[in-house]
Amino acid sequence: MTLKDLKPGQEGTVISIGEKGPVRRRIMDMGVTPGTQVKVIKVAPLGDPIEINIRGYELSLRKTEASQIEIE
Amino acid sequence: MSYTIALAGNPNCGKTTLFNELTGSKQHVGNWPGVTVEKKEGLYRKNKELNILDLPGTYSLSPYSAEELIARDYIVKEKPDVVINIVDATSIERNLYLTLQILETGIKTVVALNMMDEVEQRGDQINFDKLSKSLGVKVIPITAKSRKGLDNLMHEVEEVAKGDIRPTQISVFHGKIPQIIAQVSSVIQEENEQYGNWKALKILENDQQILDSLKEDDQLRVTQIVNQAEKEYQMDLEAEIADQRYQFIANITKASVVKKSTGYTETTSDKLDKVLTNRFAAIPIFAIIMYLLFATTFSESFLFIEGLQSPGVWLAGLAETVWGFLTGLLEGVLVNASPWVFSLVIDGIMGGLGAIVGFIPLVLVLFLLISFLEDCGYMARIAFVMDRIFRKFGLSGRSFIPLLMGFGCSVPAMTATRTLESEKDRKITTIITGFMPCGAKVPIFAMFVSVFFADGNKTLVTYSIYMLSIVVAILISLFLNKVVYKSGASNFIMELPKYRIPMAKTVFIHGYEKIKDFAIKAGTIIFMSTIILWLLSNFNVDSFNGKNAAASDNGSNLAEMDDSFLADIGNVIAPVFKPLGFGEWRPTVGVITGWIAKENVVVTFAQLYDDDVTEEYLETFFQKYTTEELSDFGFEDGVYDFDTAFTIYSEVILFEGQDENAFHTMKDDIKTKAAAYAYMVFNLLCMPCFAAVGAMKRELKTWRLTGFGIFVQMTTAYLVSLMIYQIGNLIGKF
Ligand SMILES: Nc1nc2c(ncn2[C@@H]2O[C@H](COP(=O)(O)OP(=O)(O)O)[C@@H](O)[C@H]2O)c(=O)[nH]1
Ligand SMILES: [Mg+2]
Numbered sequence: 001m002t003l004k005d006l007k008p009g010q011e012g013t014v015i016s017i018g019e020k021g022p023v024r025r026r027i028m029d030m031g032v033t034p035g036t037q038v039k040v041i042k043v044a045p046l047g048d049p050i051e052i053n054i055r056g057y058e059l060s061l062r063k064t065e066a067s068q069i070e071i072e
Numbered sequence: 073m074s075y076t077i078a079l080a081g082n083p084n085c086g087k088t089t090l091f092n093e094l095t096g097s098k099q100h101v102g103n104w105p106g107v108t109v110e111k112k113e114g115l116y117r118k119n120k121e122l123n124i125l126d127l128p129g130t131y132s133l134s135p136y137s138a139e140e141l142i143a144r145d146y147i148v149k150e151k152p153d154v155v156i157n158i159v160d161a162t163s164i165e166r167n168l169y170l171t172l173q174i175l176e177t178g179i180k181t182v183v184a185l186n187m188m189d190e191v192e193q194r195g196d197q198i199n200f201d202k203l204s205k206s207l208g209v210k211v212i213p214i215t216a217k218s219r220k221g222l223d224n225l226m227h228e229v230e231e232v233a234k235g236d237i238r239p240t241q242i243s244v245f246h247g248k249i250p251q252i253i254a255q256v257s258s259v260i261q262e263e264n265e266q267y268g269n270w271k272a273l274k275i276l277e278n279d280q281q282i283l284d285s286l287k288e289d290d291q292l293r294v295t296q297i298v299n300q301a302e303k304e305y306q307m308d309l310e311a312e313i314a315d316q317r318y319q320f321i322a323n324i325t326k327a328s329v330v331k332k333s334t335g336y337t338e339t340t341s342d343k344l345d346k347v348l349t350n351r352f353a354a355i356p357i358f359a360i361i362m363y364l365l366f367a368t369t370f371s372e373s374f375l376f377i378e379g380l381q382s383p384g385v386w387l388a389g390l391a392e393t394v395w396g397f398l399t400g401l402l403e404g405v406l407v408n409a410s411p412w413v414f415s416l417v418i419d420g421i422m423g424g425l426g427a428i429v430g431f432i433p434l435v436l437v438l439f440l441l442i443s444f445l446e447d448c449g450y451m452a453r454i455a456f457v458m459d460r461i462f463r464k465f466g467l468s469g470r471s472f473i474p475l476l477m478g479f480g481c482s483v484p485a486m487t488a489t490r491t492l493e494s495e496k497d498r499k500i501t502t503i504i505t506g507f508m509p510c511g512a513k514v515p516i517f518a519m520f521v522s523v524f525f526a527d528g529n530k531t532l533v534t535y536s537i538y539m540l541s542i543v544v545a546i547l548i549s550l551f552l553n554k555v556v557y558k559s560g561a562s563n564f565i566m567e568l569p570k571y572r573i574p575m576a577k578t579v580f581i582h583g584y585e586k587i588k589d590f591a592i593k594a595g596t597i598i599f600m601s602t603i604i605l606w607l608l609s610n611f612n613v614d615s616f617n618g619k620n621a622a623a624s625d626n627g628s629n630l631a632e633m634d635d636s637f638l639a640d641i642g643n644v645i646a647p648v649f650k651p652l653g654f655g656e657w658r659p660t661v662g663v664i665t666g667w668i669a670k671e672n673v674v675v676t677f678a679q680l681y682d683d684d685v686t687e688e689y690l691e692t693f694f695q696k697y698t699t700e701e702l703s704d705f706g707f708e709d710g711v712y713d714f715d716t717a718f719t720i721y722s723e724v725i726l727f728e729g730q731d732e733n734a735f736h737t738m739k740d741d742i743k744t745k746a747a748a749y750a751y752m753v754f755n756l757l758c759m760p761c762f763a764a765v766g767a768m769k770r771e772l773k774t775w776r777l778t779g780f781g782i783f784v785q786m787t788t789a790y791l792v793s794l795m796i797y798q799i800g801n802l803i804g805k806f
Contacts, residue, residue, distance in 0.1 A: 005125035028314040029132040046460035058568040
């Protein structure tokens with residue numbers, strides 16, 4: 001399952017993050033690393049991006065980016 | 073002895089607030105060489121030995137944007153004496169990630185734990201001593217907003233600056249990593265010594281910039297080490313390092329931070345956000361906020377109340393009245409001066425400066441509002457809400473504000489691009505904001521539509537121009553993104569900061585700096601270009617050989633505009649516009665005077681087609697109005713007089729498109745509807761007025777980039793008008 005599949009209000013734990021490259025780097029720099037708890041807060045009014053809570057703050061990312069984040 | 077103290081931290085951690093509190097109002101705002109990023113410096117109020125520098129906000133020392141690269145290069149290359157690393161204590165984990173990376177560089181550091189008021193309010197507890205021991209540097213709690221702890225912080229910073237207290241080495245990494253770092257380190261030894269293991273670590277993190285900086289054979293050797301290690305230990309070094317940093321942080325925060333409640337708790341900010349970005353309410357709320365932003369700056373009937381001027385318009389009016397009064401005084405002083413001196417001072421200098429004075433209130437009002445939106449955290453939500461639409465054009469949702477403001481006036485609109493996060497977005501948005509149909513372009517459309525499209529649907533024609541400006545802006549944005557900046561797929565990994573009430577002081581300092589900077593940087597350009605055009609439009613060769621003076625009854629050596637250098641220039645350039653349908657000198661001069669201010673196009677036409685705007689014509693024209701109507705137009709006591717008539721005709725009647733029969737002879741120069749439409753479009757899209765060019769230069773920083781922007785605007789205007797005229801002509805033939 002990926003982060004994209006979570007509905008607002010649902011939580012999960014990060015397992016891995018997609019392909020090597022600057023985007024993954026950034027995602028990890030922002031604190032999305034294996035083992036962290038994430039909770040989806042909401043989806044933007046136009047359906048994309050989404051907002052998640054991680055490490056005590058709010059992060060937004062697009063669904064394409066969320067779909068690279070494996071969770072359980 | 074003087075010391076450089078750099079402020080580094082995540083975006084929204086309170087850097088600007090701290091900077092303002094430390095330096096007071098004496099700040100120097102410049103820009104980092106070659107980029108559109110502001111650089112702020114100032115001396116510490118209580119000890120002028122300490123020069124404080126505000127670095128761009130950054131999440132990591134692996135640079136992701138131009139801003140982040142500046143912050144990192146500054147820390148590792150310029151090496152400030154001390155780095156104050158500001159940590160937002162309410163999201164301490166993510167903030168400490170940057171802290172660890174700063175410590176890796178081995179630079180002298182003091183950690184300032186900010187937002188302690190919020191931490192206390194939540195009932196969380198932080199053991200500073202423990203945290204300090206774990207990090208190997210001093211950790212000082214502060215509340216920048218209420219200046220709490222600042223003296224303590226600066227005392228510590230001074231000690232560190234003057235002493236020789238280096239951060240104590242801490243071991244963040246475990247497993248195979250330290251060993252691989254050591255291997256890489258030994259290869260790049262001489263290049264690495266001053267950084268401890270920093271460079272080696274960055275190489276493990278696959279940092280292209282650092283790799284490129286190595287000697288070629290070293291590059292090969294380190295890549296080999298990295299590849300071999302990844303294969304041998306079956307791990308992804310880059311991910312492993314980020315992971316281990318966060319593990320380390322998790323361990324130390326577990327030991328030194330006691331949270332009152334664990335897991336997700338809904339704060340007031342979260343509740344507010346539930347409303348502001350709610351699925352159904354978000355867009356209406358956004359629309360209302362944007363309306364207020366626009367109306368407060370530009371509206372003539374604020375909040376839909378007829379005749380109530382908005383703060384921006386009112387202040388601009390006030391500034392212009394005061395300026396008019398000063399000009400009047402000067403006119404009195406200069407009555408006996410020679411005509412050219414009079415004209416130079418009144419039309420040239422006072423006119424040029426007046427243009428700047430009139431814009432300052434608009435820039436100020438818009439800026440105060442935007443700073444507020446930015447500092448309170450709503451700006452990030454605009455990007456969140458609008459991203460879906462704007463990503464298609466290769467822009468950020470935040471570009472919406474400058475573009476919307478462009479409908480009012482591109483001068484403040486362009487200065488609003490500062491809120492855009494990426495340098496590429498700032499450049500593109502500044503350039504395409506020039507395409508927007510600003511208030512001053514409206515009279516051009518009104519006049520042309522009324523004269524050439526009197527028989528058609530005037531509203532539809534005007535509307536089509538507005539639509540065209542948006543379509544062109546989108547296309548050019550896409551073009552610049554794909555072709556010029558070659559940006560690949562964009563992404564949107566952005567923090568949504570907590571809502572916080574901004575400090576009035578910070579907002580006002582922003583506003584003050586903005587207008588100071590605008591007045592100086594943009595002002596110079598506005599002023600110089602107005603003077604040059606004044607020269608060109610008031611003189612000809614005969615001004616200097618006495619022929620003009622001899623012919624004039626008051627000895628003036630000035631020339632009429634239709635006989636000036638400007639007319640000559642118009643004649644030379646005119647053929648360029650032949651393929652667009654208006655290749656005659658008068659329309660060409662109109663385009664040029666439009667650069668002083670776009671509405672000038674109309675006034676210039678009234679001056680140049682003077683065979684059409686004769687005394688008799690005006691008298692007949694105004695005959696149809698009652699005394700009351702005449703008085704509404706601005707005739708004293710509603711009595712017609714020729715002197716006022718010309719001004720009212722050109723600046724009211726033509727501006728509002730109320731004379732469908734204006735300028736008969738104009739139709740010899742601009743013969744068809746297609747040509748008229750092409751002319752409107754050319755004025756819409758070509759270089760904006762000099763004031764906007766000044767604002768553009770102010771945002772784009774370099775002449776090269778500003779020149780490029782103007783080139784894009786001119787080429788776009790030419791090509792689009794060409795297409796319109798040629799296609800319009802073809803259709804006309806059927
Ligand atoms: N509660 C609280 N808010 C603060 C403090 N310092 C700054 N802020 C607020 O946090 C927001 C972001 O601050 P700013 O200085 O613009 O952060 P920057 O992005 O790092 O420059 C603003 O609304 C500030 O008023 C503080 O110590 N306590
Ligand atoms: Mg700031």
